[in-house]
Amino acid sequence: MTAERVSRPGSLLHVVIVGAGFGGLYAARTLAKHPVRITVVDRKNYHLFQPLLYQVATAALAPGEVAAPIRSILRKYPNVRVIMAEATAIDLERTCVVLADGALGYDYLMLATGASHSYFGHPEWEPLAPGLKTVEDALEIRRRILSAYEAAEREQDPERRRALLTFVVVGGGPTGVELAGAIAEIARQTLRNDFRLIDPAETRVVLVAALPRILPPYPEDLSKSAEQQLRALGVEVRTNAMVTNITPDAVHLGDELIPAHTTLWAAGVAASPLARSLGVPLDKNGRVAVELDLTLPGHPEVYVIGDLALFTHQSGKPLPGVAPVAVQQGKHAAENVWRTIEGLPRKPFRYVNRGSLATIGRAAAVADFGRVHLSGFIAWLMWLVVHIYNLIGFENRLVVLIRWAWAYFSYQRGSRLITGPPPRPELPR
Amino acid sequence: MTAERVSRPGSLLHVVIVGAGFGGLYAARTLAKHPVRITVVDRKNYHLFQPLLYQVATAALAPGEVAAPIRSILRKYPNVRVIMAEATAIDLERTCVVLADGALGYDYLMLATGASHSYFGHPEWEPLAPGLKTVEDALEIRRRILSAYEAAEREQDPERRRALLTFVVVGGGPTGVELAGAIAEIARQTLRNDFRLIDPAETRVVLVAALPRILPPYPEDLSKSAEQQLRALGVEVRTNAMVTNITPDAVHLGDELIPAHTTLWAAGVAASPLARSLGVPLDKNGRVAVELDLTLPGHPEVYVIGDLALFTHQSGKPLPGVAPVAVQQGKHAAENVWRTIEGLPRKPFRYVNRGSLATIGRAAAVADFGRVHLSGFIAWLMWLVVHIYNLIGFENRLVVLIRWAWAYFSYQRGSRLITGPPPRPELPR
Numbered sequence: 001m002t003a004e005r006v007s008r009p010g011s012l013l014h015v016v017i018v019g020a021g022f023g024g025l026y027a028a029r030t031l032a033k034h035p036v037r038i039t040v041v042d043r044k045n046y047h048l049f050q051p052l053l054y055q056v057a058t059a060a061l062a063p064g065e066v067a068a069p070i071r072s073i074l075r076k077y078p079n080v081r082v083i084m085a086e087a088t089a090i091d092l093e094r095t096c097v098v099l100a101d102g103a104l105g106y107d108y109l110m111l112a113t114g115a116s117h118s119y120f121g122h123p124e125w126e127p128l129a130p131g132l133k134t135v136e137d138a139l140e141i142r143r144r145i146l147s148a149y150e151a152a153e154r155e156q157d158p159e160r161r162r163a164l165l166t167f168v169v170v171g172g173g174p175t176g177v178e179l180a181g182a183i184a185e186i187a188r189q190t191l192r193n194d195f196r197l198i199d200p201a202e203t204r205v206v207l208v209a210a211l212p213r214i215l216p217p218y219p220e221d222l223s224k225s226a227e228q229q230l231r232a233l234g235v236e237v238r239t240n241a242m243v244t245n246i247t248p249d250a251v252h253l254g255d256e257l258i259p260a261h262t263t264l265w266a267a268g269v270a271a272s273p274l275a276r277s278l279g280v281p282l283d284k285n286g287r288v289a290v291e292l293d294l295t296l297p298g299h300p301e302v303y304v305i306g307d308l309a310l311f312t313h314q315s316g317k318p319l320p321g322v323a324p325v326a327v328q329q330g331k332h333a334a335e336n337v338w339r340t341i342e343g344l345p346r347k348p349f350r351y352v353n354r355g356s357l358a359t360i361g362r363a364a365a366v367a368d369f370g371r372v373h374l375s376g377f378i379a380w381l382m383w384l385v386v387h388i389y390n391l392i393g394f395e396n397r398l399v400v401l402i403r404w405a406w407a408y409f410s411y412q413r414g415s416r417l418i419t420g421p422p423p424r425p426e427l428p429r
Numbered sequence: 430m431t432a433e434r435v436s437r438p439g440s441l442l443h444v445v446i447v448g449a450g451f452g453g454l455y456a457a458r459t460l461a462k463h464p465v466r467i468t469v470v471d472r473k474n475y476h477l478f479q480p481l482l483y484q485v486a487t488a489a490l491a492p493g494e495v496a497a498p499i500r501s502i503l504r505k506y507p508n509v510r511v512i513m514a515e516a517t518a519i520d521l522e523r524t525c526v527v528l529a530d531g532a533l534g535y536d537y538l539m540l541a542t543g544a545s546h547s548y549f550g551h552p553e554w555e556p557l558a559p560g561l562k563t564v565e566d567a568l569e570i571r572r573r574i575l576s577a578y579e580a581a582e583r584e585q586d587p588e589r590r591r592a593l594l595t596f597v598v599v600g601g602g603p604t605g606v607e608l609a610g611a612i613a614e615i616a617r618q619t620l621r622n623d624f625r626l627i628d629p630a631e632t633r634v635v636l637v638a639a640l641p642r643i644l645p646p647y648p649e650d651l652s653k654s655a656e657q658q659l660r661a662l663g664v665e666v667r668t669n670a671m672v673t674n675i676t677p678d679a680v681h682l683g684d685e686l687i688p689a690h691t692t693l694w695a696a697g698v699a700a701s702p703l704a705r706s707l708g709v710p711l712d713k714n715g716r717v718a719v720e721l722d723l724t725l726p727g728h729p730e731v732y733v734i735g736d737l738a739l740f741t742h743q744s745g746k747p748l749p750g751v752a753p754v755a756v757q758q759g760k761h762a763a764e765n766v767w768r769t770i771e772g773l774p775r776k777p778f779r780y781v782n783r784g785s786l787a788t789i790g791r792a793a794a795v796a797d798f799g800r801v802h803l804s805g806f807i808a809w810l811m812w813l814v815v816h817i818y819n820l821i822g823f824e825n826r827l828v829v830l831i832r833w834a835w836a837y838f839s840y841q842r843g844s845r846l847i848t849g850p851p852p853r854p855e856l857p858r
Binding site: 065072075102399 | 473474475491492493494496498500501504505507510511512513514531564565568575579582583620622623624625626823824825827828831832835839841843844845846847848849
């Protein structure tokens with residue numbers, strides 16, 4: 001297959017952006033105002049609003065409500081081309097992106113392919129404890145949670161029934177907290193009157209965190225508050241706990257065994273494997289250490305942004321893998337590309353932290369604004385507003401708002417379907 | 430595994446309803462008011478509003494918007510139990526439903542398992558031309574339609590690009606008409622400005638109908654009007670055309686070959702295979718001929734309703750496989766069960782036809798109310814109202830209404846995601 005090198009009208013320079021997450025999308029939007037040709041490459045045809053993906057996994061929202069087609073987001077920029085393709089490697093010498101089925105030459109390159117899960121050297125745990133990064137992941141988690149209740153309703157053996165009604169979430173970060181809180185709410189509210197032989201309120205939700213406290217990047221008082229709010233929802237929080245094994249029937253924490261049929265993984269993060277093809281040293285999470293200006297060392301034409309980048313220049317500690325970092329880096333890298341084209345020097349990146357919000361459940365959240373720490377209803381309301389505001393697409397905002405209002409008053413969830421392939425064979429029945 | 434025979438509080442009689450489509454659901458709701466124990470068995474955990482499924486296949490709605498969990502629909506009836514299980518056979522002698530993983534005894538049985546596609550003796554066409562009966566079918570069709578445009582944008586060979594932009598819909602009934610109309614609208618409106626190298630308006634949509642006219646159960650003038658409305662949307666309507674072969678690259682109509690990478694099947698219908706286990710004669714579509722009172726001949730304790738039933742007593746011709754027939758039969762069978770328990774004679778069923786509506790596209794539809802025939806905008810508006818009104822769940826009604834209003838004014842579609850497994854190998858790239 002020949003490399004796709006598009007003709008160059010007016011010899012505009014060609015910027016290739018790989019990955020249309022927060023980093024890639026904001027980079028494309030920023031750069032599109034300038035006279036350059038941009039190609040956005042993504043494996044998927046949609047941009048995913050990852051902060052709300054746990055709501056798809058817990059049956060509150062549909063995938064289409066937290067995603068928008070990349071093409072339609074970028075439709076208004078005639079100088080932006082979008083192609084759905086898998087980038088398999090970067091050839092820095094020949095300045096091209098190698099695709100699964102071709103190649104794509106670039107003048108400037110932005111790598112924004114994000115991260116996936118890491119099972120800390122236990123890849124065999126992956127099918128037993130799915131993580132939450134893609135729409136497919138979310139639908140698989142939803143299928144497992146809802147199927148467990150269906151199987152429990154039919155299970156006559158009380159031990160197996162208890163295991164079916166036990167959910168272990170591994171990982172004390174924001175995703176783990178969100179998932180654990182949402183499962184507890186499904187059990188105690190959404191499914192309350194739906195079953196005849198089991199009582200969903202008997203559901204056991206266990207959040208396993210390796211560190212002494214949950215939400216480690218947050219200040220201690222907010223970690224404590226989050227833990228209290230989770231306990232109030234009925235979640236068992238196990239800190240300082242290391243998962244030593246996962247089987248279809250149980251999670252092992254050292255000598256302790258928790259019989260559980262559904263285990264979800266929200267612990268490790270591994271940067272996209274595309275980074276390996278760069279031939280530069282990576283950190284233990286597979287991230288690329290970038291220069292102050294977000295470029296790849298020795299390659300001022302290549303930018304690495306978002307979860308794929310290891311940026312330690314600001315405080316010595318790496319910036320966290322969250323949406324605001326990716327958005328700011330995307331915009332900044334785009335500006336640096338244009339400055340370079342204009343003959344100006346590149347500017348160093350500086351992350352402006354406008355605060356962090358983590359949600360736990362209905363009217364339960366924590367907010368960290370530096371000196372101001374909030375928790376409970378007010379923090380939750382702020383979380384709602386920020387997430388509705390940042391969602392892409394007016395229609396999605398409106399629909400999500402209605403679904404949330406409806407869920408708040410009815411305690412119901414709008415997307416409670418078990419779809420996809422039949423249950424995995426390890427599950428009873 | 431032992432048969433599940435639930436204890437009988439107050440020795441209430443046990444009615445098992447297999448299938449929670451329109452027939453089964455309305456039967457359960459009607460019967461639940463009486464002192465009987467009811468068990469509803471379905472393979473899925475949700476009731477699907479099939480008349481809007483084509484909108485999921487064409488990216489307008491999300492699956493959760495046209496489906497509702499069976500448990501939550503029936504939550505308010507304490508005498509109704511719902512189990513998610515696959516019924517594999519009926520044992521009439523031992524009066525039990527054989528499940529994939531157990532058995533379920535009954536005093537009265539209602540079979541409402543509906544129908545699937547028939548490929549007229551060509552099962553090899555199924556992977557090449559998916560039909561539209563389940564949520565999974567709809568998502569597969571959506572994936573194929575949207576993926577074809579993505580592949581076309583990257584295809585350099587003009588012949589293959591043309592084939593990628595050709596969609597053949599086989600079947601001139603309501604589903605075929607809806608799908609063909611919706612694809613034409615996606616091409617000409619939704620995707621208008623989204624691509625750079627292809628013009629989606631060049632899409633060719635071919636509707637292939639075996640009979641001399643489309644929508645055969647409708648009066649001739651409405652068939653003609655529907656054909657005109659489809660042509661106005663840019664659909665090629667081919668009547669009197671028989672599909673003789675389907676390959677990954679083309680559809681054969683006798684000697685004629687239509688190069689097309691996406692073929693959708695909306696032609697044959699085959700009743701659920703569960704009917705075969707009854708040991709009674711079936712018609713060529715696999716349907717069970719029922720008595721005037723909807724019971725199985727020789728088995729007054731067994732009712733067969735909806736698409737699974739062949740009811741010819743009214744006009745000599747079989748009643749059509751549409752939702753209103755299933756709803757009326759479900760209610761009627763439920764009343765007959767209760768009359769039997771009360772010692773009253775069973776009543777004969779009589780279908781009351783309140784009219785038929787078929788939609789074609791934006792402001793395009795036909796309506797048949799016996800002497801009154803409508804088409805165009807008014808028929809379309811009636812179609813909208815009837816479908817919103819009959820949708821189950823207030824939240825779904827509201828969300829679908831917003832999505833439709835949004836789609837009407839913006840020409841956009843809210844659920845344009847390519848999800849699921851990667852493209853089938855036959856597709857180029």
